[in-house]
Amino acid sequence: MHSSADHQHRTARPELELADIFREYADRLTELTGQQARVVRDVTECRTAALGGHIYECDQCEYQEISYNSCRNRHCPKCQRLEQVRWLEAQQERLLPIEYHHVVFTVPDVLHPLFLNNRRQAYNLAFAAVSETLHEVALRPKNLGAKIGFSLVLHTWTQTLLYHFHLYCIVTGGGLHLDGSRWVSAKPGFLFSVRILAKVFRGKLLQKLEKALDCGRIASHDDDPKERLRMAARKNWVVYSKPPFAGPEQVLKYLGRYTQRIAISNERLVSMKDGQVTFRWKDRAHGDKNKIMELDAGEFIRRFLLHVVPKSLMRIRHYGLFANSVTHELIPRCRKFLCVEASNLSDTNDPENRETWQELVHRLTGRDVTLCPNCHTGYLIMKETLPALRLWPPVQPRAP
Numbered sequence: 001m002h003s004s005a006d007h008q009h010r011t012a013r014p015e016l017e018l019a020d021i022f023r024e025y026a027d028r029l030t031e032l033t034g035q036q037a038r039v040v041r042d043v044t045e046c047r048t049a050a051l052g053g054h055i056y057e058c059d060q061c062e063y064q065e066i067s068y069n070s071c072r073n074r075h076c077p078k079c080q081r082l083e084q085v086r087w088l089e090a091q092q093e094r095l096l097p098i099e100y101h102h103v104v105f106t107v108p109d110v111l112h113p114l115f116l117n118n119r120r121q122a123y124n125l126a127f128a129a130v131s132e133t134l135h136e137v138a139l140r141p142k143n144l145g146a147k148i149g150f151s152l153v154l155h156t157w158t159q160t161l162l163y164h165f166h167l168y169c170i171v172t173g174g175g176l177h178l179d180g181s182r183w184v185s186a187k188p189g190f191l192f193s194v195r196i197l198a199k200v201f202r203g204k205l206l207q208k209l210e211k212a213l214d215c216g217r218i219a220s221h222d223d224d225p226k227e228r229l230r231m232a233a234r235k236n237w238v239v240y241s242k243p244p245f246a247g248p249e250q251v252l253k254y255l256g257r258y259t260q261r262i263a264i265s266n267e268r269l270v271s272m273k274d275g276q277v278t279f280r281w282k283d284r285a286h287g288d289k290n291k292i293m294e295l296d297a298g299e300f301i302r303r304f305l306l307h308v309v310p311k312s313l314m315r316i317r318h319y320g321l322f323a324n325s326v327t328h329e330l331i332p333r334c335r336k337f338l339c340v341e342a343s344n345l346s347d348t349n350d351p352e353n354r355e356t357w358q359e360l361v362h363r364l365t366g367r368d369v370t371l372c373p374n375c376h377t378g379y380l381i382m383k384e385t386l387p388a389l390r391l392w393p394p395v396q397p398r399a400p
Ligand SMILES: [Zn+2]
Pocket: 042, 043, 046, 047, 070, 071, 072, 073, 076, 077, 078, 079
């Protein structure tokens, strides 16, 4: 078993943390879902006495330190890095030495209320609609006539924390021929027409939403729920492609930066005073200019919590050649056709094989966190376990 304790408190703490804002102002929000209340509680308690921890003592000198447990909530800004590294390493094994394309699917704003009311269902339907669209278009003989691989990543925020649903897709520039006999490469720099992707996606998603409304799987506050779908059907949907990745290293770099990201990092927070929160943002519409925004603290928290995803909903999903059920068999076959060394796929997420966070940090940074920072010769030994002291009120039970 690996411990959830973390020694990151040895590194400098940012001046302002999301936890500080929650501690001060979270009571301004009343109508939180159970999931949102849990995020507020976890972020507030992360690496504090509330979660308990361990006292470590050096076996050579008098040095002692307390290491409080982290909350491991995926919306917590302090609990991102190690999970990110673990995830990246698992991805590395799936990457092929080819061009990767980068496509973004969005939905018209008119659908946002429906999405926010039915996060789990709507997100699942959108993942399904995008994956069916990509598969179907790739299989058309005049496109590739091949089985492609892709990963989809759900993002819902803008730089100012407003709601903007989009799915990022990282798609192989080619695929396995339908008869499995060879690799089919896409033309360099071009994969599929985004106009066609948008049209197919619009048809599929609207059909799924309509069916879900019909059988009551999603709920709407509208008098005529179908009117929203009809309005969306009349719009031009936006699918756009970003410049392709030059190769697997660039894909990894991108994934590392974006995929595990939450709506805002502690580093972007500037100040909190008189009920106002200020933070840095990049104005994408104006050449990525750095700007500062000031928001009422309640509004800031409300915006942050718009992006909480339902419990156990997967934000990153793999399809086609990358689907977990087939990737062990198909990736080595693709490597063979592409004339590259086969690598052994190991399941790094298998809890049995999982290294502890101490081992991981040591392997990545060469820094042994069990070495005493005082005498540099002794090793820190766990001396005592500190029980959790819940300070925050327990999470309200929520309706099933
Ligand atoms: Zn945390």
